[in-house]
Amino acid sequence: MGLRKADYYIKLILNSTLEDLIDLQDQIENDMTLSAEELEFLERSINDLMKEKSHLDLKLINKNTGKEEIADLSLDRPFHGTAMFQGEVLMYGIKWEVYTPAPLYLHLGIRKWNYNSGVSDILTNCIIKATPGNFMQYFHYPPWLLGTSYAPHTHYMSLNEIITRAISTHIIPDWDYLALKGIPRLFIEDIRENSMGTAK
Numbered sequence: 001m002g003l004r005k006a007d008y009y010i011k012l013i014l015n016s017t018l019e020d021l022i023d024l025q026d027q028i029e030n031d032m033t034l035s036a037e038e039l040e041f042l043e044r045s046i047n048d049l050m051k052e053k054s055h056l057d058l059k060l061i062n063k064n065t066g067k068e069e070i071a072d073l074s075l076d077r078p079f080h081g082t083a084m085f086q087g088e089v090l091m092y093g094i095k096w097e098v099y100t101p102a103p104l105y106l107h108l109g110i111r112k113w114n115y116n117s118g119v120s121d122i123l124t125n126c127i128i129k130a131t132p133g134n135f136m137q138y139f140h141y142p143p144w145l146l147g148t149s150y151a152p153h154t155h156y157m158s159l160n161e162i163i164t165r166a167i168s169t170h171i172i173p174d175w176d177y178l179a180l181k182g183i184p185r186l187f188i189e190d191i192r193e194n195s196m197g198t199a200k
Contacts, residue, residue: 130166
């Protein structure tokens with residue numbers, strides 16, 4: 001598969017609305033420069049994303065009463081259907097939720113993301129101004145969504161880079177500040193020493 005051509009279309013796909021996807025599907029089907037393998041991959045990607053986006057607007061009708069109910073998709077389809085919940089893990093003395101990207105997002109190279117809402121809240125309160133762009137949910141979204149239509153005007157940066165930027169621009173005084181605010185000290189030390197990023 002011509003990776004460069006497929007990547008170009010994948011970026012368009014990931015940043016499209018449901019209506020845009022329909023137009024994009026026509027464009028891809030009429031692109032004679034695409035190989036059969038590329039065409040199949042891109043059509044499958046569009047179909048997967050169309051299902052995800054249309055599922056968000058799904059109406060649930062109770063067959064006994066005939067009345068519309070709100071469908072709770074949070075457990076089955078976390079983060080707009082772009083992530084798969086893999087369970088929980090205990091690290092640094094706290095519990096983390098483990099997510100892997102849905103198949104459409106595997107090409108981005110991120111294999112898993114560990115999430116703790118308390119840690120993300122502290123990071124938001126302390127260093128959100130050091131993140132790229134102006135996306136206030138930066139630490140509450142998986143890295144594969146940063147820069148897509150779900151989290152626009154931003155991009156992924158490692159947590160090490162963000163904290164270093166926050167210190168250098170005097171948003172926080174030092175690394176210890178985050179530990180004093182409640183983030184496990186060993187977690188902070190690991191980020192500082194290993195440049196681990198938000199995937200840990």
